[in-house]
Amino acid sequence: MSDPKGFLKVRTRHEASNRPAGERIRDWKDVHAQSGFQPWTKEQAARCMDCGTPFCMTGCPLGNIIPDFNDLVRQGKWEEAYQRLSMTNNFPEVTGLICPAPCEQACVLGIHQPATMIKADEQTIIEQAWQYGYVRPMPPQRLTDMTVAIVGSGPAGLACAQQLTRAGHTVVVYERDEEIGGLMRYGIPSFKLDKHLIDRRVEQMEAEGTVFRTNTEIGKDIAWDELRSRYDAVVVAIGSGVPRDVPVPGRDLDGIHFAMEYLPDANRRCEGKDPIHGIDARGKKVVVIGGGDTGSDCLGTAIRQGATSVTVLQINPKEPSARPDNQPWPTYARLYQQTTSMEEGGTYEYNTDTVGFVGLDEVNANGRFNLDDTGLACGFVAGDTGHVTGVRVVDVHPDETGVRQRVSGTERIIDADLVLISTGFLHPDTDTLLDQLPVELDGRGNVARGRKFETSQDGVFVCGDAGRGQSLVVWAIAEGRSCASAVDCFFNGTTELPAPIMATQRPMALPRI
Numbered sequence: 001m002s003d004p005k006g007f008l009k010v011r012t013r014h015e016a017s018n019r020p021a022g023e024r025i026r027d028w029k030d031v032h033a034q035s036g037f038q039p040w041t042k043e044q045a046a047r048c049m050d051c052g053t054p055f056c057m058t059g060c061p062l063g064n065i066i067p068d069f070n071d072l073v074r075q076g077k078w079e080e081a082y083q084r085l086s087m088t089n090n091f092p093e094v095t096g097l098i099c100p101a102p103c104e105q106a107c108v109l110g111i112h113q114p115a116t117m118i119k120a121d122e123q124t125i126i127e128q129a130w131q132y133g134y135v136r137p138m139p140p141q142r143l144t145d146m147t148v149a150i151v152g153s154g155p156a157g158l159a160c161a162q163q164l165t166r167a168g169h170t171v172v173v174y175e176r177d178e179e180i181g182g183l184m185r186y187g188i189p190s191f192k193l194d195k196h197l198i199d200r201r202v203e204q205m206e207a208e209g210t211v212f213r214t215n216t217e218i219g220k221d222i223a224w225d226e227l228r229s230r231y232d233a234v235v236v237a238i239g240s241g242v243p244r245d246v247p248v249p250g251r252d253l254d255g256i257h258f259a260m261e262y263l264p265d266a267n268r269r270c271e272g273k274d275p276i277h278g279i280d281a282r283g284k285k286v287v288v289i290g291g292g293d294t295g296s297d298c299l300g301t302a303i304r305q306g307a308t309s310v311t312v313l314q315i316n317p318k319e320p321s322a323r324p325d326n327q328p329w330p331t332y333a334r335l336y337q338q339t340t341s342m343e344e345g346g347t348y349e350y351n352t353d354t355v356g357f358v359g360l361d362e363v364n365a366n367g368r369f370n371l372d373d374t375g376l377a378c379g380f381v382a383g384d385t386g387h388v389t390g391v392r393v394v395d396v397h398p399d400e401t402g403v404r405q406r407v408s409g410t411e412r413i414i415d416a417d418l419v420l421i422s423t424g425f426l427h428p429d430t431d432t433l434l435d436q437l438p439v440e441l442d443g444r445g446n447v448a449r450g451r452k453f454e455t456s457q458d459g460v461f462v463c464g465d466a467g468r469g470q471s472l473v474v475w476a477i478a479e480g481r482s483c484a485s486a487v488d489c490f491f492n493g494t495t496e497l498p499a500p501i502m503a504t505q506r507p508m509a510l511p512r513i
Helices: 041-045 053-059 066-075 078-086 092-098 118-131 155-166 196-208 224-230 259-270 293-305 431-436 473-492
Strands: 147-151 170-174 209-215 231-236 256-258 286-290 308-315 347-349 352-358 390-398 403-404 412-415 418-421 425-427 460-462
Touching: 041 118, 041 147, 041 155, 053 066, 066 196, 092 118, 092 196, 092 473, 118 231, 147 155, 147 224, 155 170, 155 196, 155 403, 155 473, 196 209, 224 231, 224 431, 231 473, 256 259, 256 403, 259 293, 293 308, 293 418, 390 425, 460 473
Parallel strands: 147 170, 147 231, 170 209, 231 460, 256 418, 286 308, 286 418, 308 347
Antiparallel strands: 352 390, 390 403, 390 412
């Protein structure tokens, strides 16, 4: 049992320190100065109240048994803590670093004190487990004659693959890129998620029997219907790859790119590979459209590349620092959190809408422009070519009904040599899938599925962002685990694999991406 007075003895939350900003922007290494076990780790874990109703577990889609592993951390029982954590989470080193921790916002202690450090405990447990050799391959005791193809090697695909491999099925993961990991590999910068964390998990999975096929694009190198004919089941875990565009005048100018063209280039350079798009922020004035996590990643990356300035535009107002009344505990509240990239420099402009891009011949003396009756910027010549030199913006504020309205007289131009669009994703890229193995889509363009992740095609399942829509890594892992349970049940009529969520389950409140 946990210390019943732990939260009374230790009332403050001790955050791990980061490396000085001036030091870390000169490299691509982990931003954290402290990770893993610290002198204060056990006493911080003792703050867990061991609630009769642990709402933290409700906030976590994986159903992590948080009070149990917190108490094991308090006692320094690392192997037992690892066993308890790994029962529900395949990749705690990932969630411990990049998950926004809905579990902590649901922590009962958080009603009147800073919440328990659940993320830090996860990260400490898994790092101690790797250090002491507790993380070992878990190959199945026997093999079945069932085969599964999983398309996509992001967190959903990898979690699904590991669960099905351990159940004894023959699993092959197909990845179109040259390395495994999906957006964990090519989307999230190395200073937030070191790629050796992915590599060591891939080695573990290979030792368990999972087979990986890289540089293989399903729909092009192998047709979807051919893949289905080869395997007893197919899992679609291709993510949500179609970006949301900013279709305003001047969009066809050079120097305007999606974030997921820019960030993979930077990650490829870090791994000694040639970039695909050749985008580099060095010596440029950068404007990032979109102020979520991906926009923050663009900011930190551009600073490290040597951008002369970085401005991040966010159409929404700055988040409140305290929980608002319309986002009550234990739901996930959209609160202001300064990311490590925001500590390193750059400027955020809130309540700012993009209404056009400026080319070489469009900047006038005062940098202002007029809006026509449709609210779009006047003066842009259709078909104009050249390189972007600025972003036309205007302030927006909600009216009494909550609808954003542009504020007259606030029009201005922000200088830019490089514009990065980071406004989220619409849906998965399903063109070849629909042509070769037609599945039904939902109203948002995602692959439609039933309660058990089944699509309209027999033996074809979908998990992660491809079916849910753009979401969080913790939801992707939960979906991968649940989808594995559904596939195993499809084979055997029953399953012992855990299913933490149903395909129709939604979070209490989804954080902004």
